[in-house]
Structures are given as structure tokens and as C-alpha cells.
Amino acid sequence: MKFDDVDAETQWLGEVLNVLTQAGKPTTREALEHLRDQLTDMVWREGAPRAERFRAGADDDLRLRRHPLASVTAGGCSALLMYWPPGHATLPHDHDGLWGIELVLDGTLAINEYLQTGRGVSTTLAPTGVQHLGVGDAALFKGQRYVHRCRNLSNAHPTLTLHVYGGELRTFTVWDNDANDGHVMRRITPRLDRTLLS
Ligand SMILES: [Fe+2]
DSSP states (O other): OOHHHHHHHHHHHHHHHHHHHHHOSOOSHHHHHHHHHHHHHHTTSTTOOOGGGGOOOGGGGGSOEEEEBSOOSTTSOEEEEEEEOTTOBOOOBOOTTOOEEEEEEESOEEEEEEEEESOGGGOEEEEEEEEEEOTTOEEEEOSTTEEEEEEOOOSSSOEEEEEEESSOOOOEEEEEEOTTSSEEEEEEOOOOOOOBTO
8 A cells, every 4th residue: 555545545634524524414315415425426536545555454344333523523423433344244233313325435235124112121123224335325214213234245355334323323233043033132332443545
């Protein structure tokens, strides 16, 4: 990797922060779609981060990594880059009621989507569809009951994604399997990796 490439990537990430700062606190579907389209347009520009750059080596290459972008605006959006090892899949999870945009920068991502019905132990997940995202594709979601599960479709190549949420996503709920073919809900606080642009 040349220094020029690092500079271009830093500029690109800075431009993402500019876009998010200008977006402020989008709430309508229309405003969120506009923001999604702005970010999507950036994927093909010089400096867009690639998965190879985020290879960490050793065991770190085998786990999902979350790199926050330096805080965007007080009370506004948050953003992070995620590195997905080949074949990595998450558990079904919510986003603590926040809206979100998940954009593929490199590689592929399959998203199984669900609607949460019921409350507490009687909660079930009703499948609503599957999206297969390639480079430049984005999923946009909104709503308290939205849940999804994401998977890197490639067993050979890592994926890199940009995630933007309508606030800071510190903790959220995952649906894990229990011993009786059912599920158990857990709150988790994911580990964060190196902050970018700090
Ligand atoms: Fe997610």
C-alpha cells in the first residue's frame, strides 16, 4: 500500500463524515434514501476503502471487526467500517430501535430480514425477505421491530462494509439458539476495534 493510497482513503473517510454531518438527523424515509444514495455514489470514487487494507493478520483476520469512525455530530449519526472474514455470519440482531444504512464497499453480503413479533419470551422472528448485496449496494432499515442476520457470501474473500446508524449503537439484542431448537435473546455490547480518523 502506497502512502498516496492511505491519503486517498483518509480523504474518502473524511468525506463520509462531511456527508453525515450535513445530513444532521434525518428521520423521514425520503431523507434516509437520499443519504443512502449519497453514500452509495461514493463507493466508486478514489480512496474508497477495500477489504484487503483491513486485513489484520493472525487470529484477528478470523473475527468480525468493528472500526468506528470518529464521532460525527452530537446527537446525530454514528458510523463504522466492518471487516467480515470469509463466510462469517452474525446472529439475528436488532439495532436498538435505530435506523440504519449498511453499504458494501468490497465483497458481498447476504441479509436475511425479519420482523419481531410479540414481546419478551414469546418473541418470534417472522422472515420478511433476503437481500444479496454486492459492491455499491446498500440495505436501509427503520423501525423498532426490524431484525436481520448478515453473512459474507464468499468463503474465500473478506467483505468490507460501511454502517451508519441514527445514533450510537452501543448495545443491541441478538437471538441465539438454545438447546431445544428454540432461541434465547441476549443483550450484547460488541467489542470495538481501532477508531478511524481519530
Ligand atoms: Fe446489523
